[in-house]
Amino acid sequence: MPKYLLTLPTLLTLLSLATPPALAAEAQKRIVPTVTLTVKQFSELEEDWLQAVRQHDTDALNRLVADNFELRTSAAPGRPTARAEWLKQAQAGAPFDSRIEQMAVHEYGQLMVVSFLWKLDVPKTSPLPQQVFVIDTWKQGDNGWQVLTRYAAPVQAGAKAVPGAEPGPPAVDKKI
Structure with a gap:
């Protein structure tokens, strides 16, 4: 019989000790987000809106953007940009790529409040x-969803x- 006999539990313990702690920590940090049906739906609507602006698709913009749409920005919170001026500005600029991340959707009957981080490739x-x-505030109408109001602020x-906000990165619930 060999002088040093390793049992399976002993071998597994030794292998786990040999794994670098950085790899174990990295494995714990990886979080796979679960996309709800409403997030999926409004991600598609927001992407349709971005595509319509890029392609100067007036029909799609008329379908997605309400007649009484307004844009409100952090730079001029008391001075909204009306739909006509927004359309003029949106279509005057050169098209750019962008992507949406960290979307949340809150449902209030026929209203949906959609928030996200918009990353511009400029x-x-x-x-x-x-x-x-x-x-973005979206409202369900006879012809589908239309955006009524957009509030936007650059991320610096x-x-x-912000007063009352939790400092630092969001807490992650490790319960599964």
């Missing part, structure tokens, strides 16, 4: 910000926390 020298926090690196 040069750092562009007057447009790299990231914008957006809140190093910005201070």
Whole structure:
């Protein structure tokens, strides 16, 4: 009989001790988000809206953007941009790629409040910000969903926390 006999439990213990702690920590940090049906639905609507602007598709914009639409920004919170001016500005600029991340959808009957981080693929020298926090209010109508109001604020690196907000990155519930 060999002098050193390793049992399976002993071998597994030794292997787990040999695994670098960084790999174990990295495995714990990976979180796979679950997309709800409403997030999927409004991700598609928001993407349709972005595509309509990029392609200057007036029919799609008329279908998605309500007649009484307004844009409100953090730079001028008391001075909304009406639909006609927004359309003129949106279609005047050069098209750019962008993506939506971190979407949340809150349902209030026929109203949906959709918030997300909008990442713009624009040069750092562009007057447009790299990231914008957006809140869109959508309403269900006879012809589908239309956006009524967009609230938008550039995301600034190093910005201070908002009063009442939890500081730092969001807490992750590790319960499964």
